[in-house]
Amino acid sequence: MKVSVNGAEISLEDGLTLRDALDTAGVIAPEGATVGIVKGREEVERVTDSYWLNTTKGKLRIELIDTGLQAIWHEAVRQIPGLQVRWSDVAAVTFGPVSTRIAPSRRVEEYDRWEVAFGAGGFEADKSQIVFSRKRHSAAYGSPAENRGVFATVVGGKDLLGRLEIGDSILDVEPIVEWAALSDKMATQDLSLPLTDGMEIYTRFDVDLNESAPQGAEFFLAATRDGVFTVGGTSSSFASTDVLLGERIEFENREPRSEGAVTIRTSGRGLGRIFIYKADRTSIPGHSMVGKVRSGMDLVKLAESGMKLAVKVNPERIMLMGLPLKEAEEIAQVQGIGFEVEGHTGDDAVVVEQKPVTTMQILKERKVVVTSIPSDRMVAIELYDDLAPKTLDYFRHVVGLKEKPVGPLPVYFVYENTVLFKPAISATSYKEILPENKPDELVRAGEIGVTNQAAKNAGLVGVKLVDDTRYGPSGEKFLATNIVGRILEPDKLRSVREEETVYVLEVR
Structure with a gap:
């Protein structure tokens, strides 16, 4: 039988397994990574109820609503190219005129933001207009009674809707055609799975990074530094990861979020979340486009929350920190x-x-x-992700270990067998350090403690070089101490001095 592995066809004897196919192809899947399998496929062309309206200011995407007004739109769509803005105010912008067979009404109706409606200039159907609502408002547009004349909603390009003005026009309109893959797919980690002829196997997806987004590209490389994209959430249009959620990243590159686009949320809710798009969407200001999936999109489309997907990134990361x-x-x-x-x-x-x-x-x-x-x-450390995940979000952030393998810890105070560190980044105003993984009866030598919000010096980091049954590594009572990990080479701290900087290397 013949199967393909990451696009390369191989021949196998009948009855062999997924493991045999990977071995033959010379592919090693990372531990815990999901393998995608397509058993068969058939692609069909499907015209959606979505349209691109290309304007002089950019592209708008609308989606038709399931009403009788869809027929009016389909009859009028050929008249749309060339329509100009008839008026523009804070509530709405309209294009026209277009001849329709609507029955105008003089009623005042309420319209929500992003709704698209038919109106009638002078209450005459042959002078109809297309009204784009910019905000919730009431007006009498001469709209038909059915659904207040609303036949669509704006789903893409919302930011440019506010910039349209007299003199702008719709250059052309195009229905969005999607190729729907009708296929029998599955995701598995079972390498003993028997294979059948024609199966397509995907163990990874490949991403090409964008030169015009160097910071964002590095952000993606940091999030996938173990060669794995950890899926945090999915929808019909994207798969995302929250590995660096909350980390600040600057906006660099605005492009349409086409299928395979890799973007990072650079502002607002979801800051630091990385998205891979499974369907086309327009560009928006809060998403910086940092790369593009070159191959393996079938694996991304199979992804579900919690899965780990192997990823190969081009170019490979140049990270020298932590090396001899x-x-x-x-x-x-x-x-x-x-x-x-x-x-x-x-x-x-x-x-x-x-x-x-x-x-x-x-x-x-x-x-x-x-x-x-x-x-x-430079001191090697092991961190307790299972025991103190929330505190480690703070610790890695202030030390810089979320994106780099090595980070600085300035020495704040040294006394007896205790070394206190005050991170260079002050993050207690926006990072919570709630009590977590508190010691019970004993703090062992070398354990790393962070003062939690039960004490005044929240965020202080400490290490004790001897066992202690009374106080935590940061000098606080056990109630105010969160244990986040341990120093693997505690003897290196015996000679440190105040105002010195120690670098820590996280062993992963």
Whole structure:
């Protein structure tokens, strides 16, 4: 039998399994990752009830409502290209005239934001107009009685609706045609699954990053640094991940959210959420387009919340932080990138910073400058995600571990066998640190504690170098202490001094 793995066809003996196919193709699926299988497909063309209206200010997308007015729209649609704005105010903007067979009414009706209605200039059907509602309001547009004349809603390009004015026009109108794949699909982690002839197997999807969005591209690389896209939510039009939810990211690139588009929410609710679009949507200001899925969209379309999807990103991330200096230099040489060092250059040197930070900028400039320190000033840590997830959201944020493997912890105070750290980023005003994973009878040497909101010094981080039965690592009573992880090399902290900076490396 013949099957395909990530688009490449292979031949197998009948009766073999998914594991056999992956082995033959030389593909290793990450642990816990979902594999998508298409057993058969048939594509059909389907004209939707959605239309693009291309205006002089950009594109509007409308979706027809299931009313008798749909027939009026279909009869009038050929007259739409060339229609000009007849009037524009804070409540609505109208285009016309267009000849219809509506029965005008003089009644005052209420219209909601984004509704699209037929009206009649002078209450004459052959002078009908298309009314786009910008806000909730009441008016007498000469609309027919059925559904107040409302036949559609604006679902895309809402931001440009407010910018249309006298002199603007609709250049053309086009129905949105979708190719619906009628297929028998499944998602599985069962590598013993028997295969049949013609099956398509998808173990990953591939993403090409956008050069015009270097910060956003790095954000996506950080979210997928383990080679996995963790699905946080899905809808009919997208799959998303919340791995970096809440992290600030600047808006860089506005493009239509076509199928396969990778965008990041850069403002408002859902800040930091990453989306992969399964269906076309227009661009909006709050979404920065950072990449495009090149292959493997079938796997994305199969995704459900909680699944892990393997992803291969182009270009691969250039992240030298946390590496021995010699290894970092070798990587730069292989990439043909100029390499400069600031700081310690001994055999024990490790990299803690790089400039530029983003992969795209490094590739563009063909040069990177790294800062290195002695390895005894970089401490490996293990974090307890299962025990203190909310506190770790704060800790990783203030230390910078959400997007980088290494982060700084400035030493605030050293006394007896306790080292206190005050993170450089103050985030207690917008990050909650509720009591979580509090110690009961004993704090063990090397455990990392964060003062929770039960005490005045919330957000302070501490480590004790000896066991303690009375106070937590940050010097607080157990009630005010959240244990988030442990130092793997506590002896490295015995010689630190106040106002010094220790770098921590998260072992994943």
